[in-house]
Amino acid sequence: MPSVDIASEVRDFVITSFLFGKADRLTDDDSLLDNGVIDSTGVLELVSFVQDRFDIEIESDEIIPANLDSIHNLVEFIGRKTRSNS
Amino acid sequence: MCGICGVLNFDSRPADAGLIADMIAAIRHRGPDDCGTFTDGNAGLGHARLSIIDLAGGHQPMQTSDGNLAITFNGEIFNYLELREELEQCGHRFATHSDTEVILHLYQEEGVQCVHRLNGQWAFAIWDRQKKRLFLSRDRLGVRPLFYAQTSNGFLFASEIKALVAAPSVSAEIDLRALDQIFTFWTTIPPRTIFKDILQLAPGHSLTIEHNRLTVYRYWSLSYPDPGDRLANGEEELAEQLRELLLDATRIRLRSDVPVGAYLSGGIDSTVVTALAESIAGDRLRSFSITFEDSEFDESQYQQEAARFLRTDHSSFHCSNSDIAEVLPLVVWHGEQPILRTAPAPMFLLSKFVRESGFKVVLTGEGSDEILGGYDIFKEAKIRRFWARIPSSRMRPLLLRRLYPYMDGIQRQPFAYLQHFFRVSEQDLASPFFSHLPRWGLTANLKLLFSEGVREQLRDYDALDELAQTLPCGFASWRSFNQAEHLEATGLLPGYILSSQGDRMAMAHAVEGRFPFLDHRVVEFAARLSPDLKMKALNEKYLLKRASADLVPPSILKRPKQPYRAPDGRCFIGKAMPEYVEELLSPGSLQRTGIFDSQAVGVLAGKIKTGQANSAKDNMALTGVLSTQLLHHQFIQFKWRHFDLCHQWTSHPRFATLS
Numbered sequence: 078m079p080s081v082d083i084a085s086e087v088r089d090f091v092i093t094s095f096l097f098g099k100a101d102r103l104t105d106d107d108s109l110l111d112n113g114v115i116d117s118t119g120v121l122e123l124v125s126f127v128q129d130r131f132d133i134e135i136e137s138d139e140i141i142p143a144n145l146d147s148i149h150n151l152v153e154f155i156g157r158k159t160r161s162n163s
Numbered sequence: 164m165c166g167i168c169g170v171l172n173f174d175s176r177p178a179d180a181g182l183i184a185d186m187i188a189a190i191r192h193r194g195p196d197d198c199g200t201f202t203d204g205n206a207g208l209g210h211a212r213l214s215i216i217d218l219a220g221g222h223q224p225m226q227t228s229d230g231n232l233a234i235t236f237n238g239e240i241f242n243y244l245e246l247r248e249e250l251e252q253c254g255h256r257f258a259t260h261s262d263t264e265v266i267l268h269l270y271q272e273e274g275v276q277c278v279h280r281l282n283g284q285w286a287f288a289i290w291d292r293q294k295k296r297l298f299l300s301r302d303r304l305g306v307r308p309l310f311y312a313q314t315s316n317g318f319l320f321a322s323e324i325k326a327l328v329a330a331p332s333v334s335a336e337i338d339l340r341a342l343d344q345i346f347t348f349w350t351t352i353p354p355r356t357i358f359k360d361i362l363q364l365a366p367g368h369s370l371t372i373e374h375n376r377l378t379v380y381r382y383w384s385l386s387y388p389d390p391g392d393r394l395a396n397g398e399e400e401l402a403e404q405l406r407e408l409l410l411d412a413t414r415i416r417l418r419s420d421v422p423v424g425a426y427l428s429g430g431i432d433s434t435v436v437t438a439l440a441e442s443i444a445g446d447r448l449r450s451f452s453i454t455f456e457d458s459e460f461d462e463s464q465y466q467q468e469a470a471r472f473l474r475t476d477h478s479s480f481h482c483s484n485s486d487i488a489e490v491l492p493l494v495v496w497h498g499e500q501p502i503l504r505t506a507p508a509p510m511f512l513l514s515k516f517v518r519e520s521g522f523k524v525v526l527t528g529e530g531s532d533e534i535l536g537g538y539d540i541f542k543e544a545k546i547r548r549f550w551a552r553i554p555s556s557r558m559r560p561l562l563l564r565r566l567y568p569y570m571d572g573i574q575r576q577p578f579a580y581l582q583h584f585f586r587v588s589e590q591d592l593a594s595p596f597f598s599h600l601p602r603w604g605l606t607a608n609l610k611l612l613f614s615e616g617v618r619e620q621l622r623d624y625d626a627l628d629e630l631a632q633t634l635p636c637g638f639a640s641w642r643s644f645n646q647a648e649h650l651e652a653t654g655l656l657p658g659y660i661l662s663s664q665g666d667r668m669a670m671a672h673a674v675e676g677r678f679p680f681l682d683h684r685v686v687e688f689a690a691r692l693s694p695d696l697k698m699k700a701l702n703e704k705y706l707l708k709r710a711s712a713d714l715v716p717p718s719i720l721k722r723p724k725q726p727y728r729a730p731d732g733r734c735f736i737g738k739a740m741p742e743y744v745e746e747l748l749s750p751g752s753l754q755r756t757g758i759f760d761s762q763a764v765g766v767l768a769g770k771i772k773t774g775q776a777n778s779a780k781d782n783m784a785l786t787g788v789l790s791t792q793l794l795h796h797q798f799i800q801f802k803w804r805h806f807d808l809c810h811q812w813t814s815h816p817r818f819a820t821l822s
Contacts, residue, residue: 094770097611097763097784110583112606118572118778120580140577 083131084152091148092128095119106150120145127151133158165223166193166211166670167235167309168321169288170330171297173375176316178207186319186326187211192497193237193322193670201233206290206297208235213673215239215523217392227267228258231292234270236263237322238285238307239677241415241746246280246686270298275369278382282415282682284737286364288320297327297372304530304681305657307367308666312361323667324361324499328798334359335760335798339620340629345501346628346787347607352633354379357500357794365656383683385652386637387645387690394691399695402710405688408815409710412682413439415524420719423677424449427477428727431464431704431715432528432537436679437473438714440526450475451517451525453482453509459571460728465719472716480516482509484734488741491677491709497671498663502790503606503783506729509669518672525669528662528681533652534689535645536697537704539567543599544584544647545698551587562586565701569725572779595634596627598647603627609784612767614760630654633822644694652686664727731782736771737787747792756795759788 084105090102095114102112109115115123123145124135133155144154168186170178183200187209191198194211201208201224208337210223216239226233240246243262246269251257255268269277270289273493275298284306289298299320301309309470311320314332325334338359341351351357353365364370394401413436417423427439427450441448450470454463463479470477487508494508495501517525531764532538543566551561560582573581584601591597613621638646661678669676679685689697692706699705703724712720746752748768754762767784 093766094775095780097760098766099611099760099763102611110580113604116605116608116778117778118576119780120577121575122775122778123574137577141579142583146583 081154083145083155084148086130087127087151087155088148090130091123094122094126103148105152107148108142108146109144110146125150127155131155131159133162165213165237166190166326167207167209167237167286167288168319168326169208169235169290169297170317170319171207171372172205174205174316176205178202178205180207182330183207183209185431186321187328187589189329190231190321190323191728192673193494195673197222201226201232201235201290202422203290203292207290207642208233208290210235213523213675215419215421215675216243217259219259221261221263222802223263225263225267227271232267232270232291233292234263234287235266236266236287237309238283238287238302239416239418239675240265240283240285241283241418241682242280242282246420259573266333275300275371278369284678285682286322286477293372298369299364299371300369300382301364301366302540303367303683304652304661304686306660306661306666306676306678306681309364310361311364311370313377318377320364323497324356324798325496327361328360333361337799338690338797339617340624340626341608342501342613342617342758342791343621343624344626344629345503346609346613347603347628348654348658349503349606350655351500352626352630352654352665353555353658358798366653383808384635385649385686385690386635387641387649389640390642390693392691393693394688398696398706398709402706403707405685406710407684408685408688409679410439410443412679412685413526414443416677416679416682419524421523422449422521422756423524423526424451424517424520425475425526426450426528426676427452427466427469427473427475428528429462429719430528430722430725431707431711431719432531432680433526434469434473434528434715434719435531435711436528437469437475437709437809438711439679441473441475443642448473449520449522450477451511451513451520451522452477452479454479455482455509455730456484457730459569460730465722468716469719478516478520481508482512482729484730486512487729488744490787492743492793492797493671494668495790496797498667498790499794500663501794502659502663503609503787504729505734505786506727507664507668509729510664511671514672514674515806516676523673524675524677526677526679528680529665529676529678530656530686531704531707532724532726533648533656534680534686535704535707536648536694537663538651538726539703539724540598540651540685541644541647542566542603542642542701542703543601543700545586547585548592548597548643551592554587564621564796568723569728590601595631595638595646596650597643599650605780606783608780609787612759612763612784612788613757614757617758642694644698645690732771732777732785735785736774743793744789747789752792754802756792758791758795764788 191211196214197212208224224233224235240262243265247265250268278300285302286307286309311331313326326336336359341355341357344351357484370379386681452466456463487505494511555708563581696706750761
């Protein structure tokens with residue numbers, strides 16, 4: 078899947094799930110934690126979405142802000158994982 | 164326990180007895196046993212009575228024999244017998260056996276300073292005919308409510324807002340800054356209420372009006388000593404002192420001419436209070452509790468254990484998810500402010516159950532967590548500060564795993580995220596609100612749901628700035644633990660725990676709560692304890708546990724603190740969703756109200772319908788939107804007299820006994 082499509086899907090999910098659809102609040106590089114986009118349970122919702130939608134397994138040591146804390150980081154991470162699966 | 168109201172016209176118009184009767188009718192649920200009105204020129208008082216002390220002689224409003232003073236009083240003065248004896252020695256003669264009359268005589272002796280002598284929970288108004296003075300006072304911790312409004316030519320007060328808006332001169336309009344506060348702190352900062360120009364008298368405050376001049380002043384405040392002034396006795400001795408104080412606080416709270424029961428939550432606090440009460444009464448106490456289907460919230464195992472251990476005559480009310488959804492409109496109607504959690508709803512149903520079991524008075528353990536170091540938010544702040552001293556430490560943040568063991572979402576959270584969520588910045592460390600910033604930050608995210616118009620009007624407003632203006636002058640010098648305690652005991656305790664979950668839910672069914680931990684002697688003693696005795700390392704309520712080890716079953720003594728919570732979003736999902744939920748979340752309804760962005764709420768509603776709304780934020784968002792919408796419908800769009808939903812639910816067979 079092209080990274081532009083991954084970005085679009087991830088962005089839609091984050092905006093719908095955590096920002097009640099308010100798209101104007103988030104750039105691709107914004108930290109989801111620092112900006113209060115996800116709360117203490119939000120990351121589990123995010124991991125579940127990424128695993129199901131992109132058919133990848135995320136190990137517990139991969140659930141770190143460097144992989145998941147912005148749209149940009151997520152797209153990079155999903156790209157790496159799908160490439161390693163194929 | 165009762166409902167009170169009154170008016171004072173600033174011009175020469177006589178007080179309108181009909182208006183006072185209308186006001187008292189609006190809060191008659193607080194006092195179904197008797198009611199009365201009193202007028203004297205431009206002043207008038209009203210009273211709805213729940214008879215508890217001096218059943219035959221306590222009619223109100225009550226006057227002194229010379230007719231110079233009249234009082235309307237909601238609450239209890241627990242040390243009234245001692246005060247009465249003292250006053251009799253000074254030559255006062257009493258016509259009744261009530262605590263109400265004691266306040267009147269004490270006021271004759273000491274004027275507005277009389278409140279310093281009272282041990283109790285009160286909201287009262289005294290009309291002093293000679294001085295042409297109206298004097299209002301509210302108890303130290305805010306157990307009993309008291310609201311007021313000024314109009315162009317008069318002043319009105321009442322136990323509940325619905326009595327004020329019964330007056331044609333008072334209308335309800337949402338105060339957006341108060342709304343912002345609730346969507347940050349879960350409560351408003353006094354004197355604000357959710358309604359513009361309808362104010363509350365803050366806990367520990369009195370108010371006088373003389374010569375049309377209104378003065379509000381603080382008569383008591385919660386403060387903490389410098390380290391050198393803390394109680395320095397040994398642990399054993401302090402534990403004994405705490406127990407003695409609690410025993411006496413419970414003893415005077417058993418003074419009643421009707422039977423007194425107890426709430427048993429399954430935690431330490433209510434078990435201690437019940438055990439002390441039984442030791443004083445020398446008899447089995449009747450105890451009550453709530454149970455839930457969901458094990459995340461249900462504490463019935465511990466409730467049963469406490470009941471067996473104390474040999475109380477125990478019964479419980481089983482609260483289903485659909486019960487919560489069904490009664491939410493009535494909960495909001497009685498609570499009179501938006502709520503972000505549904506926890507008041509089961510308390511509403513429990514008080515109905517208690518009342519139908521023949522009890523008007525219950526003892527509870529409220530207040531202990533705030534004054535004796537019980538909450539995890541204190542532990543959280545302690546761990547975060549400890550970690551901030553060596554930020555590079557790999558061991559210190561591991562303590563974060565000890566927080567909130569009862570919250571599955573936090574427990575399942577990956578450690579890297581847990582660290583990030585509770586991380587400490589330099590800016591946080593310098594903030595007076597250090598302890599509460601994670602909680603308030605999380606809650607404030609809900610403001611995304613506000614409509615563009617509301618967000619625009621709040622663009623330059625910061626609720627934390629307003630709160631900072633209210634902090635007492637010594638706040639900055641207190642230990643951080645004490646600062647956190649103060650924020651809880653003066654914020655969430657009166658603004659939510661004692662009101663939305665406390666007085667308003669109990670009084671909806673004319674049940675009076677009594678709180679031994681909130682006896683001001685206990686509160687002042689606790690304030691002088693070293694924080695390390697309240698939470699020793701990470702052992703919460705350490706001194707209380709030490710003081711009460713023989714009163715509580717070992718399993719309850721050892722269990723981690725579990726605050727009372729109730730199911731939220733899941734109550735409104737699927738087939739159980741009541742019609743009013745769909746209506747209130749509809750774009751048309753949201754646009755009429757104008758508070759929330761209908762598209763944003765639509766996204767939330769979509770998540771709810773598909774069962775994807777599981778986070779703490781979604782749960783708070785749903786309850787916050789629903790309760791605000793309900794409040795707007797009840798108090799603004801239709802005025803309460805025409806409120807269809809309320810009528811619909813009060814006439815529901817299950818709640819047929821509600822008035």
